Structure formats: structure tokens, C-alpha cells
Amino acid sequence: MEIQGSNSLAVQRARLLEHLKAFGSGTTIELRRDLDVLQVAARIFELRKLGHVIHTVWTYQQTDCGNVHKIARYVLQSEVPA
Numbered sequence: 001m002e003i004q005g006s007n008s009l010a011v012q013r014a015r016l017l018e019h020l021k022a023f024g025s026g027t028t029i030e031l032r033r034d035l036d037v038l039q040v041a042a043r044i045f046e047l048r049k050l051g052h053v054i055h056t057v058w059t060y061q062q063t064d065c066g067n068v069h070k071i072a073r074y075v076l077q078s079e080v081p082a
Contacts, residue, residue, distance in 0.1 A: 012037045013046055020054070020076035028071045029061050044074050051080035 015035045019026055031040045044054055057073045 007036065009043070009046070013043050013050075016040070016043050017047060017052065017076075017079075020074065021079070025057075025073050025075040027059065027061050027073045029063055029069070031074070033064070040074070041072070053077040053079075 012035070016026075016031060016037055019031065019035055026034075028040045031037050037043055044056075048054055053076070055075045055077055057075055058070060059073050060068050061071050062068050
């Protein structure tokens with residue numbers, strides 16, 4: 001049952017993929033904050049299983065609290081052919 005404002009795994013994957021298509025990449029911090037996807041790595045894993053080519057680039061980024069963390073930047077290389 002899909003409810004309004006659903007945050008199902010499929011909806012999270014769709015939001016994540018649309019972001020990557022629009023911007024090319026996103027960090028764990030950005031994707032959690034801006035897309036409300038808390039388990040970013042799991043959704044990326046699922047998108048990869050669906051055939052999307054997404055690379056991981058390790059980087060450092062400051063959180064809103066001011067702490068610097070080593071995090072993943074996910075970069076969309078290619079999509080599954082339509």
C-alpha cells in the first residue's frame with residue numbers, strides 16, 4: 001500500500017537516481033539531508049544491482065554540526081538502457 005508522502009525503498013531509489021541524473025553526483029551527507037535517504041549505501045547497492053553504473057569516490061566533508069568525516073561521493077557513470 002503506497003501512502004501519500006511514502007518513503008518506501010522504491011521511492012527512495014527513484015529520488016536518489018533522479019538526483020544523480022540531474023547533478024551527476026552526491027555525497028552521503030547531501031543525500032541524507034536533501035533527499036531523506038538515510039541508508040544511502042544500501043540504495044546505491046540496489047541501484048547497482050539494477051544495472052546502473054555508480055562509482056564511489058572517497059572524500060572529506062563537514063557536517064552541519066561542524067565535524068569533518070570521510071564519506072562517499074557517488075558518481076553516476078551510466079544508466080540502464082531504456
